[in-house]
Amino acid sequence: xxxxxxxxxxxxxxxxxxxxxxxxxxxxxxxxxxxxxxxxxxxxxxxxxxxxxxxxxxxxxxxxxxxxxxxxxxxxxxxxxxxxxxxxxxxxxxxxxxxxxxxxxxxxxxxxxxxxxxxxxxxxxxxxxxxxxxxxxxxxxxxxxxxxxxxxxx
Numbered sequence: 554x555x556x557x558x559x560x561x562x563x564x565x566x567x568x569x570x571x572x573x574x575x576x577x578x579x580x581x582x583x584x585x586x587x588x589x590x591x592x593x594x595x596x597x598x599x600x601x602x603x604x605x606x607x608x609x610x611x612x613x614x615x616x617x618x619x620x621x622x623x624x625x626x627x628x629x630x631x632x633x634x635x636x637x638x639x640x641x642x643x644x645x646x647x648x649x650x651x652x653x654x655x656x657x658x659x660x661x662x663x664x665x666x667x668x669x670x671x672x673x674x675x676x677x678x679x680x681x682x683x684x685x686x687x688x689x690x691x692x693x694x695x696x697x698x699x700x701x702x703x704x705x706x707x
Contacts, residue, residue, distance in 0.1 A: 582648040585657050585682060585689060592691075593643050593661065601632045609683065609690040617676055617698040627694075638665040643678075653684040660699075675699040 579587070588607055595603040605628055612624040622630070640663070647658045661676045681693040 581650060581655065581689070585648050585655055586646045588682075588689060588691075589646070589657055589659060589678075589680065590643055593641055596631045596634060597638050597641055599632055599634055601628045604628060604631050607689070607691055609685070609692045612691060613693050615693075615695045617696045636665055636667070638663060639671075640664045655682045655684075655689070656680070657682060661696075 592604060592607060595601075605624075608624045608627060610624060612627065614622040614627055616622065641661060642663075643659050643661050645658075645660045649656045657678075657680045659678050661678060663674045663676070665672060675698070677697045677699055679695045680691050682689045682691050684690075
């Protein structure tokens with residue numbers, strides 16, 4: 554056997570072995586938390602293209618000031634975002650699945666500069682996701698600003 558043929562066989566065997574090894578499977582809960590984290594990061598990076606891929610066409614948002622929006626408004630808000638954010642950390646995730654629907658609850662702590670002063674905002678989110686054509690899409694998002702830390706719901 555020539556050296557080049559042995560090299561080709563070794564490479565071919567390596568590809569076959571690595572291709573046959575299963576990738577770690579993510580649970581739906583892990584996928585949804587990952588999508589939420591990526592959505593959060595995409596918003597602050599003005600990545601409306603990514604956000605468009607995870608919002609259903611019938612998406613509806615209720616923002617922390619009580620106003621409502623749809624997919625087009627959410628994409629416009631992301632594209633126009635211009636505040637100075639030092640950190641925006643989503644945390645305390647709870648995911649509940651109901652067949653092809655999931656409800657994701659989490660908190661978001663945003664720290665940045667507002668009117669020349671350092672400011673912190675804490676929000677609670679409830680997002681509703683549906684599984685369509687094998688992909689999770691968000692159909693509803695509701696955020697509430699937390700004025701003072703309250704006791705957790707029973």
